[in-house]
Amino acid sequence: MGRSPFFLRSHIMTFAMSPDPDAYAALQEEVERLRQALDDREARLRQLQETLPACFYELHRSPQGNLSWHHVSRGSRELLHLEPENFGSWVDRIHPQDRPRWHQAIATSEATDTDLAWQGRVTLPQSQDLDYAVIRLLARPQPQADGSTRWQGLAIAVDAPTVHATPNQTPAFFASLLEILPVAVLVKAAEDFRFCAVNSTGAQLFGRKVEDLLGKNDYELFPKDQADEFRRVDEQVLTHHEVVEIPLELVQVGDRNRLMRVRKLAIWDGDRPTHVAIVCEDITEQETTKAQLAQQERTLRAIMDNAPIWIWTTDVSGHMNFINRTFCDDVGVTPGQVYEAGHYQEVFGEEAVRNCVESDRISFAQDEPCFADEQFPFVDGQIHHLETIKVRLKDSQGRVTGLVGLALDATERKQAEAELAQQRSLLDTFIDTAPVGMAILDGQFRYLQVNENLAKMTGYPVEYHLGRSLAEIVPDLAQTLHPRVQRMLETGDPLLHQTFSGQTAAQPGVERHWLFSAFPIRDRNQQVIAFGATVLDITQRQQAQDQLQRLTRNLQDAQRIAHIGNWEIDVATGQTTCSDEIFNIIGIPVRQEPLTQEEMFAYFHPDDRPRVRQGIRHCIDTGDSYDIDVRIIRANGELGYVREKCEAQYDDVGNLISIFGIAMDITERKMAELTLRESEERFRTLVEATTQIVWNANAKGAFTSEQPDWSEFSGLSFEKLRDWGWINSIHPSDRNETTAVWSHAVQTRSLYQIEHRLRRADGQYRDMSVRAVPIVDEEGNLREWIGVHTDITDRKDAERALQQSEAKLRQQAENLQSTLDELQRTQNQLVQSEKMSALGQLVAGVAHEINNPVNFIYGNLTHADEYTQDLLRLIATYQHQHPEPDAVVEEMIEEVDLEYLIDDLPRLLTSMRVGAQRIRDIVRSLRNFSRLDESEFKAVNLHDGIESTLMILQNRLKAKPESAGIEIVRRYGNLPLVECYAGQINQVLMNILANAVDALEERDARRSPSELDAAPSRITITTAVTEQKSVQVVIADNGVGIPPNIQKHIFDPFFTTKPIGKGTGLGMSISYQIITDKHQGSLTCHSEPGLGTRFMIEIPIRQTRSAVPDSR
Structure with missing residues (x-):
């Protein structure tokens, strides 16, 4: 239509609708089927109206309360002797006492949306024998959109004078009448409530044949709870002489529940009720369709009210007859104000909506939609830009009935377009002036935009790039870039900080290095249509980094060999950096990010942290370096030692910029020093403070010098202990073993360790634990033995006492365990006995309860067998006497399969006897087994x-x-x-x-x-x-x-x-x-x-x- 493509803003809302995409098509088919069924029913209804002794009518009540009668059937002649066009006059002849109830019934039905049900007396014309007739009006209200109400129903005579049958009113006539009724009609006898008349519609409604319903009552056809309710209503109809209407009832038909509209009334013979007539209408599909249509209407209303656009309609005069909520909210009016005012001009003023009125005029003059850009005053006082579409509405005859309009607030889009143009200008300036190479390429790798810096790198003018591919500009580099960029276009993930090397036309033969990044450019559908690229020449930086990496590797190797790490603290920012060896000294994995000051100080020993902090602070304040040894706690919890040295770093003008330090791992040296110091102190303290016997011997195991501890304990002089004389102080029973162990230790230069008894000066032998180690000189030669005797007499006495006590306790424990095992066995047997006793009582009770009915069954099987034989003989006699039965008997024989029944029934009784005998045997076994609780x-x-x-x-x-x-x-x-x-x-x-x-x-x-x-x-x-x-x-x-x-x-x-x-x-x-x-x-x-x-x-x-x- 000559318009440029434009973008639409969509607004999605969720509603409780069927997720099936074919649901609406199925619903339309169902509506069409129901419409066809309705036409068929209307035809049958018209035929019924001509034959049924009742008057069908349609009653209208206007919003002002006026009543009028329409579509009155010719049954009015027989009912009240009135022509259909004069039927409304009967209201004037209602008995004065019944007239208030008539007006009350109309008002109640309209107010509560319930069925109209009225019964009263009506005066007949003077030519009739009786003064009045009793009639009943039944109808269902249908509220209309304009506030009026419409009733459709019928009027019947309830207690009218006797009507003589006409030739057409024979039983066959009434049967045919029932068949053409479009509703289910069922008649029950008053004395036993059994069905005596059912039309085919009623049988189909309940999924049965007519003959299956006749002669049966509700209890034979429906669940008991429903049958109880049906019986209660039937008795109410007969007792209270009233018509009972159930507008909506849930009835179970087979395995389905159906919604029914039910009416029940009594049929009288004089003063005695003879029958209950039931009229049922299956309204399941009708109610379902009504609910679906109502849901569609609510959904459509919700869509229009929640749509983020204006929606309105007008008639041919321009009077607005619908406006959605968005329209009202934006302009600050209510639908009532718009409907009352009618036109734009009357609501918003002639000048404000001049362009809107003009586009309406154009829309009414053409069949095509009218697109327009309009301005409209909003509730915020601002004039907003609208994009509108207006289309003429036509009725089924093609006559123009009005106009439907849709409008989208384009104010923000207009502003966004202006901002976008400005941003585009800024972006172009940014690309052209950026200190790096920048370009935009399409999906085929063709240049769309290039800045001057990138042109200098490639050696071609900017204009030369445009429209040419990457392979044409940098053929060697394209082979490297193509796969990476293609993968980026496929995944949509940016390609960042890619380094590559090569040559360009700008400097042929010179190896250059670049840092390349690319990012996808998407359209409004989030489809990748192009990509942007930035290129930075990092040749000098790459060369410097290569040199720095070589130096760094050399430094790291040197630090690793010497166990020296370096660190630096930036005074201005407080940020720290450190070498890999710092991580190795602390014992944590090397990582990219450096340790923070808090992390570094956390690994110092708590007692040494103040010294480190004080040293660094002193270096910062005075510029003096410091050199200290401190302890660290490694990541695995081990203690380590480092030597910390640091000094201040200044810039060219003398400003302090950082503190640089080194940390040398001196743990092995410190541990060796501590071990030696502790060993010396321990030995010195041991010798001075111990109460044990400390002695020393030469390399051959002989005493060659004074042994003060030994002499003091044994009371022997050195002359008696000299050489191997000390053996005489040992208990005679232990001397041989002691001599052998000592000789072996001296010969093998191994640890000497033994226990023996040593005589004290008072003549008492004491238990001793002996231990001696060889001492070697720097050349590894055995120099002497250092030994010690420890008195363990008290421990030995305690061990002997403990062994005796343990043996006694072990015997007691074995006795207690034996007693406990016996008690547990007794307890478990008692528990099991009680369980089996209870089981026996239960089994006995069950056996007794089973035995009685089984004996009854078993005893009666004999009689059942005899009766069966008698019946079979009777059947055989009958077959012999009447070999050719009539059709009814023959049909019954085929239905029950008499031949199979005669053959199978004796076997069935025999099986029942075997089963009963089996149950008796089981009962006998249960009773025998149930003696579990007998104690005698x-x-x-x-x-x-x-x-x-x-x-x-x-x-x-x-x-x-x-x-x-x-x-x-x-x-x-x-x-x-x-x-x-x-x-x-x-x-x-x-x-x-x-x-x-x-x-x-x-x-x-x-x-x-x-x-x-x-x-x-x-x-x-x-x-x-x-x-x-x-x-x-x-x-x-x-x-x-x-x-x-x-x-x-x-x-x-x-x-x-x-x-x-x-x-x-x-x-x-x-x-x-x-x-x-x-x-x-x-x-x-x-x-x-x-x-x-x-x-x-x-x-x-x-x-x-x-x-x-x-x-x-």
Whole structure:
């Protein structure tokens, strides 16, 4: 249209709308489907109005309260003997007593937006036999945008005089009438509330056939809570003689809930109600569509009100009939003020909106949108620049009905454009005058802008660059730059401080160095369209850096070899720098950033920090240097020593600029000095202060000089101690060992260390700890021995006493541990007994509760079998007598599949008998096993206990899809009754059998089907009577067996090989106690890895009363 491209500012808002992009298309299809359905219903409604003995109407109430009747059907003639055009006159003939209720019903329906429901008396024309008729009006309100209200409904006779049937009003007529109704109609009999009439719409509504509804009540069709509510309303209709309307009801139809509009009324025969009529309309789709349309309207309204642009409409006269909130907020008016004033001129003044009026005139004169730049006064008192688009509005006949306008405040953009032009001028000046080379290149590496400095570097004029590529200007350098810049264009990350070298046309043959940086330039869509570059010639700096790096490396090597680091403090800024060796001396990794003053002082020993600070301060104040030795704390916590020397640095005019210092690591020298000093002091103090016997001998181990400590202790003179005479002071039993150890130490020049007894001057022998070391001269020759005797008699006496006490305490601890183990076993058995007792009571109760209903079922199965046989004989007789049944019977035979039923029913009863017998066996086993809590000692059948346990474990023994079964082999002998605690014996059997099942299941889980078939899992139970008048029960499995290291602990308390939570480790321990302690028997385990495990229980047949313990 001849306009330049322009940019749009977008404003995005979020609304609660469907995220599905096809939602609106689906909604439009649904609306079209509903519109077509509505047309069909209207056609059926028109047909219904012609035949139904009721009057359909449309009632209007204006904002001023005036009533008018429209679209009245011809049913008004039969209802009130009035022509449709005169139907409104009936209001004047309402019985005076009923007229107030009519006006109240209208007012209430309009005020509360609820259905109109009124019943009253109306006077008939004088030609009629009766004075009045009772009619009921039903209608639903529909509020209109202009403040009026519209009702659509019908009027029916409630208690009218008897109407004689016309030929068209036969039962078939009314059935056909029900079928053409566009709503569901259902009729119930008043006496039993069963459906007696249903049209096809009603059956479809509830997802059933008509015949499926007829004869049934609500309880056979709906959930009980809904059926209860339906029955309550039905009784209300019959009791109170009223029509009940439920405008919105949630009804469960199949597996879905549907929204219904329901009306219920009674049908009377004289003074007796005979039926309840129900009219239902499924309004689920209608309500859903209404909600969706309302949401669309709210969304559109929100979009227009929250859009950051002006939106308004006018009629053909220019009168504004819509204005959005942004428009109002910007100009400081309300929609009401605009609608009341009408035109721009009346709201803002003729002069202020002159250009707006002109663009309106142009827009009305053309079909194309009218674009204009306008000015408008805002609420802030300023005139703002607007960019407007105005388009004519037309109705369905193409007539112009008004104008829609959109306006965007472009004031800030206009200002931004002016600022951008100024910034562009500044940028060009900056690029041209920058002291570095600068350029802008497009995505194909073609120069768009170049400054003079870059042109000097390349050797070509500025104009020569423009339009040419990088490869054409600097072909050698382009090979290096191209990949890096291309990667930058692809990633969008700036390319910073890249150094490269090469030659240019400006100085051919001369190697130059440059520092290159590039950054992407993006368009408004954030797409990279070009890049900017800066180039700095660093040839001289690079040469100086190379020289400096060589010197620095030499200095660092020298410092590393000498363990000397240097540091410097800038007096003006306080910033510090230091060499790498400073980090090595402190013991921290070398890093780029230097240590701060705080970090440096933190590594000095706290006691030495004041000296360092004072020395640096003195150097700053006076310019004098200082030289001190101080301690440091290395990063690993070790103590170190450094020699600190520093001096002041001045500039050319004598101003102090920095403090320069060195730190030499002297830790090794200081540690050697300290070690020597401490050794000398320690030895001197030891010799002077010790109470021990200190002696010295020559290189051959002989005493050759006075030994004052030895003589004082032993009372012997030096003459008796000379040479090896000191051996006589040692206890005779210790002399040989002492002589041998001393001779070996002298010969090998190794440490002499021994304990022996030495005679004191009073004749008492004292225990001594002896230690002597060889002393060598500077040439490494053995010079003498220095030794010491330490009296350890008290320690030896204490050790001997401690050993005696420890032995005594160890014996006491073993006795206490044995007692504690016994108490723990007793406590655990008591706890387990209480648990098993409670389990027995629970099992007995469950078995009793199951037994009664099972006996009832089992007892009645015989009668059920007899009755079934009688019925089958009856059917056979009937089939014989009537081989050709009628169609109804034949259909029923096919529906129930009589042949299969006759064949399967006896088998079904037999299966029920087998199942009942199985339950009785389980109950018997549970009752037998429930004797866990019996405390008396009595004679029982052990086989019953075994079978009860196997019955309880049957579910784990039988084969399942995920596991193979376990075979039980019974090898029972002829056992007498055995005196025992039956419940506890059952507990032992359960523990052993359950462990066997666990082991076999774990083994089978790792075996293949072929292995399971070749060697199925098996448990063999053998019982017998021994010669010792005992009974023997052997439980053996063919599992993997138990390793020997586990067998020896199998009866230990709390020992288990199962995972945490799968076992307590008490089962076998308690079983062992039950058999051995409670029954004076034995429980043994025999197992070989790979051959299975065998547990043998043996208990006496008769127990001596004195041997019978308390069952607890």
